[in-house]
Amino acid sequence: MKLADTLYFASGSLRGSPTRTLLMMLAMSIGVAAVVVLTALGEGARRYVINQFSSLGTNLVIVLPGRSETAGIGAGMMTGQTPRDITLDDAEALLRSTAVKRIAPLTIGSATLSLDALNREVVVLGSTASLLEVRHMAMSIGRFLPPGDIHESASVCVLGIKIKQELFGNNQAVGQWVRLGDRRFRVIGIMSSQGESMGFNTDEVVIVPVASAHQLFNTAGLFRVLIEAKNRDVIEQAKREAEEILFQRHNEKDVTVITQDAVLATFDRILTALTMAVGGIAAISLAVAGVLIMNVMLIAVAQRVKEIGLLKALGAPGRQIRNLFFAEAVLLSGIGSLAGLVLGYAGSMIIGQIYPSLPVSPPWWAVLAACGTALGTGILFSVWPARRAARLDPVAALSGR
Amino acid sequence: MIELQNVSRTFTVGDQQVAALRDINMQLGEGEYLSIMGPSGSGKSTLLNLLGLLDRASAGTYLLDGGNVTDLSDVQQAHVRSQKIGFVFQSFHLVPRLTAAQNIELPMMLAGIPAEERKQRVAELIASYGLSERADHRPDQLSGGQRQRVAIARATVMSPAVLLADEPTGNLDRTTGWEVLKLLEQLTERGITLVIVTHDAEIGARALRQIHMLDGAIISDEKRAL
Numbered sequence: 001m002k003l004a005d006t007l008y009f010a011s012g013s014l015r016g017s018p019t020r021t022l023l024m025m026l027a028m029s030i031g032v033a034a035v036v037v038l039t040a041l042g043e044g045a046r047r048y049v050i051n052q053f054s055s056l057g058t059n060l061v062i063v064l065p066g067r068s069e070t071a072g073i074g075a076g077m078m079t080g081q082t083p084r085d086i087t088l089d090d091a092e093a094l095l096r097s098t099a100v101k102r103i104a105p106l107t108i109g110s111a112t113l114s115l116d117a118l119n120r121e122v123v124v125l126g127s128t129a130s131l132l133e134v135r136h137m138a139m140s141i142g143r144f145l146p147p148g149d150i151h152e153s154a155s156v157c158v159l160g161i162k163i164k165q166e167l168f169g170n171n172q173a174v175g176q177w178v179r180l181g182d183r184r185f186r187v188i189g190i191m192s193s194q195g196e197s198m199g200f201n202t203d204e205v206v207i208v209p210v211a212s213a214h215q216l217f218n219t220a221g222l223f224r225v226l227i228e229a230k231n232r233d234v235i236e237q238a239k240r241e242a243e244e245i246l247f248q249r250h251n252e253k254d255v256t257v258i259t260q261d262a263v264l265a266t267f268d269r270i271l272t273a274l275t276m277a278v279g280g281i282a283a284i285s286l287a288v289a290g291v292l293i294m295n296v297m298l299i300a301v302a303q304r305v306k307e308i309g310l311l312k313a314l315g316a317p318g319r320q321i322r323n324l325f326f327a328e329a330v331l332l333s334g335i336g337s338l339a340g341l342v343l344g345y346a347g348s349m350i351i352g353q354i355y356p357s358l359p360v361s362p363p364w365w366a367v368l369a370a371c372g373t374a375l376g377t378g379i380l381f382s383v384w385p386a387r388r389a390a391r392l393d394p395v396a397a398l399s400g401r
Numbered sequence: 402m403i404e405l406q407n408v409s410r411t412f413t414v415g416d417q418q419v420a421a422l423r424d425i426n427m428q429l430g431e432g433e434y435l436s437i438m439g440p441s442g443s444g445k446s447t448l449l450n451l452l453g454l455l456d457r458a459s460a461g462t463y464l465l466d467g468g469n470v471t472d473l474s475d476v477q478q479a480h481v482r483s484q485k486i487g488f489v490f491q492s493f494h495l496v497p498r499l500t501a502a503q504n505i506e507l508p509m510m511l512a513g514i515p516a517e518e519r520k521q522r523v524a525e526l527i528a529s530y531g532l533s534e535r536a537d538h539r540p541d542q543l544s545g546g547q548r549q550r551v552a553i554a555r556a557t558v559m560s561p562a563v564l565l566a567d568e569p570t571g572n573l574d575r576t577t578g579w580e581v582l583k584l585l586e587q588l589t590e591r592g593i594t595l596v597i598v599t600h601d602a603e604i605g606a607r608a609l610r611q612i613h614m615l616d617g618a619i620i621s622d623e624k625r626a627l
């Protein structure tokens with residue numbers, strides 16, 4: 001029997017019982033659609049997180065105070081010491097590394113910002129002129145912090161766009177004086193809107209020179225030092241040299257240096273695993289659909305015993321009968337998975353419309369896996385019914401016994 | 402062209418042995434017209450199924466066209482059925498979702514014959530069996546006589562050497578039954594070997610050779626004078 005004829009005959013028997021066929025395809029397509037949509041969501045979450053990280057800056061190496069021991073108890077914990085501060089001089093020393101392009105020290109605190117009678121609590125970032133480039137930020141009006149001596153505590157500040165709106169409304173802000181804590185600062189620029197990034201809204205911060213922030217919060221220690229490596233290839237070198245430089249200066253390892261890549265890779269791994277897990281759970285519904293196919297196929301064999309007997313009498317060997325039932329299973333799961341793909345992509349698009357910030361698109365491997373599983377279970381679960389049909393005794397089958 | 406030597410067939414029911422055929426010996430020549438008669442349960446259908454290679458003998462030898470087909474594998478048996486044997490059943494056994502033409506085409510499709518050739522052959526048969534107006538009708542839209550004519554067309558579409566009919570008129574009224582019988586008899590004029598199993602003595606008497614069976618054995622084998 002020719003392949004085309006086999007498929008034609010099989011599709012004929014499927015059309016012969018349309019309700020049953022449609023229900024089976026529905027089960028298949030729901031399974032495939034579930035895999036597609038769920039993995040699209042997982043993949044979307046992964047890309048979202050990675051985008052968020054990338055918007056922090058490129059080729060970033062981050063220095064933070066304190067030794068983070070991943071195994072066991074750190075030295076500081078044993079002796080009860082707090083880790084040594086990272087000072088501004090430490091930060092400047094990092095520039096000695098040839099792998100470092102620029103650095104931006106970072107101090108964080110909160111203070112009361114007031115203008116005349118208006119006041120509100122704000123997050124204050126202390127940094128240098130480099131922060132603008134390192135963190136990929138952009139100005140709306142005016143200038144960013146002036147370059148110059150890292151120790152100079154100029155009384156200038158840059159406002160986030162939202163703070164500016166709250167304090168000044170539509171009035172001119174640049175050139176005005178505001179009060180931050182007990183000190184007066186002149187507004188020299190307004191950041192452009194960047195929205196939330198890693199739970200940290202740059203629209204709602206006030207940025208001052210790092211030395212001024214240290215005076216404001218009465219501290220000498222930095223919260224972070226952001227290092228931008230010269231290029232991707234020297235990120236590891238920058239990390240190593242930063243560790244060496246600070247070790248020489250502190251005579252002990254009391255800082256942690258992490259690369260953005262490492263953090264990213266961790267998130268990437270976690271979220272990919274999550275996506276696969278979710279996809280795997282959805283694939284279980286495909287297996288359920290497979291059992292359904294087997295059940296319905298067994299019923300079909302029972303219902304068509306006479307037909308099978310006839311085909312044998314007309315000269316069809318068992319192998320041909322088996323192929324006919326296989327073809328039915330392949331058609332069912334094939335068309336079912338196509339419908340599921342359409343459903344799944346439509347579903348992903350709808351989710352994309354509802355959450356525009358989530359880049360939902362099903363990963364190719366999930367699409368392949370879903371269709372493969374659908375076809376695989378369809379064929380696997382039809383092996384038994386097809387064999388049963390192929391082995392029917394023609395005389396008994398013809399008499400319907 | 403057909404020869405059975407000491408063929409018997411026993412069925413095992415529970416722990417009992419039921420002998421459906423006992424030590425059958427017979428020869429059948431090309432173009433012969435044979436009827437098999439006998440009471441219910443005498444083994445007529447069992448004999449016909451054996452002749453049609455749908456069943457296997459428990460003992461004995463079956464020669465078809467000079468070759469021994471007793472111990473052929475299932476696949477080889479299926480091939481012989483496809484090429485040399487046509488069946489006509491009491492209950493027609495048409496595939497309900499296929500049209501008359503598609504039912505007739507079925508054996509050729511299973512045999513892997515190209516579509517153009519199939520279409521041509523089916524068209525010929527449909528015309529010669531007077532089914533032209535019914536070609537695209539499904540079995541449930543046909544009368545009993547028309548269904549049996551479709552079944553006969555299907556049985557002959559591969560030009561078999563032997564046509565085996567088990568009570569071909571059993572589900573038809575008298576007149577239609579006679580028409581169908583005439584159709585089958587015409588086939589013998591073209592050299593087909595025809596074997597008809599029947600209860601009806603009048604129908605059986607039309608065959609040139611008649612076999613009577615009882616309890617799985619042939620009790621008489623007579624040739625009628627022309």
Ligand SMILES: Nc1ncnc2c1ncn2[C@@H]1O[C@H](COP(=O)(O)OP(=O)(O)OP(=O)(O)O)[C@@H](O)[C@H]1O
Nearest residue numbers: 412414419420421440441442443444445446447448
């Ligand atoms: N599959 C089977 N299992 C057990 N016994 C069987 C089987 N098929 C036939 N028999 C027995 O073999 C004997 C012959 O059966 P067969 O069907 O050949 O009779 P028949 O002459 O065709 O009868 P009828 O005229 O009623 O069709 C019967 O006794 C029957 O019970």
Ligand SMILES: [Mg+2]
Nearest residue numbers: 445446447567
């Ligand atoms: Mg019978």
